[in-house]
Amino acid sequence: MLFGIIHLFFWRIFKSLLRIWTRKCEIQRICENNRSDIYQECVSLEASMCFSKSAPIRSLVSMSRFNNKSVDEHIAAMIVCKGIKDLSFQERFRDRISLIIHYNSLIREVTELKKSYSTENTTHEATLLSLWDCLKPNEKLKERRSKQWSDLGFQGLDPATDFRGMGYLALTQLYYLANTRTELARNLLLKSQHPEYGYPFALVGIHTTSFLSNLLTTRSLRYQLFILSERYQHTISMERFNELFVYVFVEFDKFWRESGPNNVMQFNERWRVFDSVITQNLNTINVLN
Ligand SMILES: *[C@@H]1O[C@H](CO)[C@@H](O)[C@H](O)[C@H]1NC(C)=O
Numbered sequence: 186m187l188f189g190i191i192h193l194f195f196w197r198i199f200k201s202l203l204r205i206w207t208r209k210c211e212i213q214r215i216c217e218n219n220r221s222d223i224y225q226e227c228v229s230l231e232a233s234m235c236f237s238k239s240a241p242i243r244s245l246v247s248m249s250r251f252n253n254k255s256v257d258e259h260i261a262a263m264i265v266c267k268g269i270k271d272l273s274f275q276e277r278f279r280d281r282i283s284l285i286i287h288y289n290s291l292i293r294e295v296t297e298l299k300k301s302y303s304t305e306n307t308t309h310e311a312t313l314l315s316l317w318d319c320l321k322p323n324e325k326l327k328e329r330r331s332k333q334w335s336d337l338g339f340q341g342l343d344p345a346t347d348f349r350g351m352g353y354l355a356l357t358q359l360y361y362l363a364n365t366r367t368e369l370a371r372n373l374l375l376k377s378q379h380p381e382y383g384y385p386f387a388l389v390g391i392h393t394t395s396f397l398s399n400l401l402t403t404r405s406l407r408y409q410l411f412i413l414s415e416r417y418q419h420t421i422s423m424e425r426f427n428e429l430f431v432y433v434f435v436e437f438d439k440f441w442r443e444s445g446p447n448n449v450m451q452f453n454e455r456w457r458v459f460d461s462v463i464t465q466n467l468n469t470i471n472v473l474n
């Protein structure tokens with residue numbers, strides 16, 4: 186605690202000296218340091234801005250809805266507040282801060298979708314039935330509550346009870362896989378029914394959503410979502426979050442079979458190993474390339 190205060194005290198003095206010497210504030214310096222990549226720049230900006238003494242800076246970095254006009258207004262307020270004269274950093278800074286706000290916005294959207302699955306909601310119910318149709322085109326679902334759901338790896342008669350804390354988000358991710366990668370999804374489903382190396386397809390999907398959702402909210406998907414942003418017009422979308430779901434699911438399927446499990450009871454133990462491998466990959470290599 187005391188160390189922290191002393192550390193912060195000297196850090197602030199150091200920053201003031203640097204500011205006097207370079208005539209630039211930390212934000213300008215970060216944006217003009219051409220040696221670092223976009224990920225490093227965004228992470229440095231976030232760290233610097235979250236602990237800033239100035240309210241306009243803190244409110245800019247914590248925006249969770251992207252809006253051109255509002256971002257520009259916040260940046261203008263910051264420039265006035267910091268008394269910045271040299272505006273050459275501004276364009277680059279706007280790109281970086283936009284990415285950070287898009288990331289915040291994705292957290293908000295994902296949190297919204299995690300609200301519980303509701304059998305009263307016609308959108309939720311329609312998506313669930315479409316999931317069935319994508320994965321089982323040659324077999325009709327006889328009724329809404331049915332033993333047939335266990336063929337997709339749900340536990341009971343009604344999948345609604347399996348989504349739990351991941352709510353509708355878990356279904357949207359499974360449906361993304363089934364709808365946009367139909368062949369891949371059917372193939373995975375088939376493999377998940379292997380007599381020796383099988384696993385409950387839908388439950389693994391829900392677990393994968395939970396894993397990714399935790400990484401997203403602890404800001405551990407920044408590497409994946411920032412690094413390639415130039416290719417995506419500096420935005421971060423739900424679609425890329427769903428692509429990460431496809432990646433993790435496919436990797437799990439491979440990992441599970443290669444690890445030669447005795448039975449599905451080993452799931453938790455094997456997932457722990459898988460978790461550390463994948464988390465490492467997500468922080469070091471561009472998995473969506
Ligand atoms: C960084 O790059 C920009 C354009 O690529 C250039 O104008 C600027 O002078 C460079 N800054 C430094 C500190 O090298």
Ligand SMILES: *[C@@H]1O[C@H](CO)[C@@H](O)[C@H](O)[C@H]1NC(C)=O
Pocket residue numbers: 253
């Ligand atoms: C927001 O601003 C950027 C450039 O500053 C522009 O490319 C984009 O089209 C704008 N978007 C909207 C919705 O106005």
Ligand SMILES: *[C@@H]1O[C@H](CO)[C@@H](O)[C@H](O)[C@H]1NC(C)=O
Pocket residue numbers: 298306307308309353
């Ligand atoms: C149904 O769920 C969707 C997606 O979660 C949501 O946008 C919509 O507002 C919900 N409809 C009702 C009537 O609650």
